[in-house]
Amino acid sequence: MIHVSIIGATGYTGVELVRLLGLRKDVVLDHLTSRTYAGQKIQEVFPHLYGSIDHTCEEMDLEQVTADSDVIFVALPHGHALPIAKKAKEKGKKVIDLGADFRLKDTAVYEEWYKVAHTEPGLLEEAVYGLPEWNREAIKDADIIANPGCFVTSILLGLMPLMKKGLVVPGSVICDSKSGTSGAGRSEKVDNLFTEVESSFKAYGVAHHRHTPEIEQLLTEMSGTETLIQFTPHLVPMSRGILSTIYADVTGGHSAEAIHAIFEEAYAAETFVQVLPAGMWPMTKSVRGTNVCQIGVTVDPRTGKVIIVSVIDNLMKGAAGQAVQNMNLLFGLDETTGLNTIGLFP
Ligand SMILES: NC(=O)C1=CN([C@@H]2O[C@H](COP(=O)(O)OP(=O)(O)OC[C@H]3O[C@@H](n4cnc5c(N)ncnc54)[C@H](OP(=O)(O)O)[C@@H]3O)[C@@H](O)[C@H]2O)C=CC1
Numbered sequence: 410m411i412h413v414s415i416i417g418a419t420g421y422t423g424v425e426l427v428r429l430l431g432l433r434k435d436v437v438l439d440h441l442t443s444r445t446y447a448g449q450k451i452q453e454v455f456p457h458l459y460g461s462i463d464h465t466c467e468e469m470d471l472e473q474v475t476a477d478s479d480v481i482f483v484a485l486p487h488g489h490a491l492p493i494a495k496k497a498k499e500k501g502k503k504v505i506d507l508g509a510d511f512r513l514k515d516t517a518v519y520e521e522w523y524k525v526a527h528t529e530p531g532l533l534e535e536a537v538y539g540l541p542e543w544n545r546e547a548i549k550d551a552d553i554i555a556n557p558g559c560f561v562t563s564i565l566l567g568l569m570p571l572m573k574k575g576l577v578v579p580g581s582v583i584c585d586s587k588s589g590t591s592g593a594g595r596s597e598k599v600d601n602l603f604t605e606v607e608s609s610f611k612a613y614g615v616a617h618h619r620h621t622p623e624i625e626q627l628l629t630e631m632s633g634t635e636t637l638i639q640f641t642p643h644l645v646p647m648s649r650g651i652l653s654t655i656y657a658d659v660t661g662g663h664s665a666e667a668i669h670a671i672f673e674e675a676y677a678a679e680t681f682v683q684v685l686p687a688g689m690w691p692m693t694k695s696v697r698g699t700n701v702c703q704i705g706v707t708v709d710p711r712t713g714k715v716i717i718v719s720v721i722d723n724l725m726k727g728a729a730g731q732a733v734q735n736m737n738l739l740f741g742l743d744e745t746t747g748l749n750t751i752g753l754f755p
């Protein structure tokens with residue numbers, strides 16, 4: 410049995426972890442923490458869990474959580490995973506952080522983009538970036554896993570086959586991403602009110618979104634060449650889903666067929682990345698509720714640009730699903746355990 414605690418179990422990613430792990434026969438949910446709902450049954454806070462998950466939310470007692478758990482999922486705002494990971498490490502327990510505290514390797518970059526002091530540079534050095542399709546072997550032996558950002562996952566999976574082959578012209582990448590509102594979390598924000606979001610569509614974080622350095626760090630690692638990108642996120646009136654359209658110049662004048670073949674080969678063995686046949690383009694609804702990333706790719710023969718369209722469910726492959734995939738790897742399980750579902754369509 411794997412003993413699991415979820416810190417921040419009443420946020421959107423936390424409750425998705427509860428949904429994914431709560432009925433597993435090989436998992437015991439030890440502690441579900443929340444400040445607001447401490448003392449309340451989670452099935453009363455979230456009626457979709459009614460009759461399935463009987464746990465009561467509690468305030469976090471870090472000593473107890475780290476004593477009881479084999480793995481601790483941290484689904485809190487940035488900065489809050491640092492003391493938890495420190496205590497877990499002292500007690501020899503694993504941490505999977507859904508936030509950004511262990512993603513950026515340079516503390517100065519973290520502090521510049523997140524405006525939070527990084528108090529655990531030593532732990533940062535040993536944390537492993539949790540994108541299994543890139544880093545599978547390292548994840549298996551990690552103590553601290555930095556689960557990637559949601560936009561980041563869609564963009565990295567979209568570009569990885571070309572970056573690994575060094576085919577992308579540095580500085581040419583433009584990432585244009587759209588997210589549903591659950592990407593912003595469950596706390597009250599005027600920007601996420603129905604009346605603000607409904608019948609509308611807007612860009613935000615233009616030229617300064619905090620996923621930019623994370624994407625650049627990973628693309629640089631993948632290609633071995635310092636890579637800057639242009640990234641613009643947008644908010645669209647849907648609850649779940651991310652669609653990223655990525656444009657890049659490639660070296661060597663490859664045809665659409667050749668580029669498509671590179672993607673098919675790169676992901677042939679990957680359960681959670683599906684390269685669609687030429688001419689078929691992904692939509693967010695196809696991956697809703699799944700841990701799958703679907704990718705469409707072509708080359709525009711007029712401009713020579715590669716166009717990649719990548720979709721994920723931000724709460725699944727973009728957060729909780731990927732975190733469970735990482736947990737499966739950590740505990741030597743089949744990576745797909747508990748994640749084999751087909752999307753909810755329509
Ligand atoms: N939503 C998404 O699509 C994705 C989110 N992430 C990241 O995952 C983490 C969780 O996100 P998400 O679930 O959306 O967030 P939510 O805002 O939905 O939930 C946050 C959770 O943390 C608790 N919390 C909030 N503030 C504090 C605090 N100051 N101290 C302790 N607990 C706090 C909340 O409960 P309470 O206030 O009751 O304690 C709640 O359980 C964040 O770091 C986010 O950036 C990553 C990828 C995708």
Ligand SMILES: CC(=O)N[C@@H](CCC(=O)OP(=O)(O)O)C(=O)O
Binds near residue numbers: 509589591594642644
């Ligand atoms: C729609 C929306 O607001 N999305 C969030 C991204 C959430 C995410 O991936 O989380 P991390 O903060 O863990 O990187 C945003 O743009 O900030």
